[in-house]
Amino acid sequence: ALKDKLLNENLTHPDIFEPIVTRNRKMLSLFKYTEAIAPSPEPVLITGETGVGKELIAHAVHTASGRKGPFISVNIAGLDDEHFSDTLFGHRKGSFTGAASHRDGLVAKAAGGTLFLDEIGNLDAASQIKLLRLLQEGEYYPLGSDIPQKADVRILAATNVDVGNVRNHGEFRRDLFYRLQTHQITLPPLRERKDDLPILIDHFFKKSSDRLGKILPTYPKELLSVLNCYAFPGNIRELEAMIFDEVSKNDKSTISITGFKDRVLGSVAGCVDTSPPQDMTKILEAMDTLPTIKEIREALVAETMKRSQNNQTIAARLLGISQPALSKWLKAHA
Secondary structure (H helix, E strand, C coil): CHHHHHHCCCCCCHHHHCCCCCCCHHHHHHHHHHHHHCCCCCCEEEECCCCCCHHHHHHHHHHHHCCCCCEEEEECCCCCHHHHHHHHHEECCCCCCCCCCCEECHHHHCCCEEEEEECHHHCCHHHHHHHHHHHHHCEECCECCCCCEECCEEEEEEECCCHHHHHHCCCCCHHHHHHHCCEEEECCCHHHCHHHHHHHHHHHHHHHHHHHCCCCCECCCHHHHHHHCECCCCHHHHHHHHHHHHHHHCCCCECCCHHHHHHHHCCCCCECCCCCCCCHHHHHHCCCCCCCHHHHHHHHHHHHHHHCCCCHHHHHHHHCCCHHHHHHHHHHCC
16 A cells, blocks of 8 residues: 555645645655555654654644544643643542542543644653553553553654664663654755745745735845755744744835845854764765865855855855955856
């Protein structure tokens, strides 16, 4: 079934993914995988950096699953074991001070549906054991009860930390990790899907204008070049917040690019990538024949112009030279 889904070029239910704005091929492949695993009752581990849209994918899994129960989301970061147990499993009257009546937990409230656990990588050790029992045995104990309750819920979990690395350091149970990742969806960061920038920019300008009750402003073509060189450590959420802030301050028919430039070109996140820089010595050592300084200069300028979409102001900042100096060099080597 998985093979049939992945080899089929078209999505069965494309409307399920409408809230996710993309035309990126990797994202579309993930949509196919999502449709393929959606009917499975097994857990899904959704990973990716903050702001990439993990909860949107979780909603898509639930919708495509056909489960009739509700989709319930809870962020479990910072919950100690008692709060985790009470939140998920509920309690019986008198089980602790203040427990004046019986209360169902989210597992019971999500019966027949999906329970989405966000920030699973921060779950403490005692709570990990209880979650593992829920996944393996399909049962749980409300606080104050010694009678197990049967669960009818699909578990989706998400994290922006490397759970595999946390597992190797003994902070996350191996058996729970392997149980959670029966199916796994890893969402790419925005810097790896820059082809989505034009449609995301248009989408968030319209969304922010509608929400603020303002006329949709136009923006200069240079905006795409400015944002294209930025690494977006906060991903889609950061882009949305950036555009929302600029639209809220704008009172003209055309939006100013100054605020975007100040954010992007003045950011320590810099342009292009947030990953650690490669050791240039190792790169050179791997070369059989060393390039000349002229060849390195030409290749560096060409790559910078490509990444800045031929915007000389941005390219000059990336190269650490003045715009007139770059312009003179380009004319001399045209």
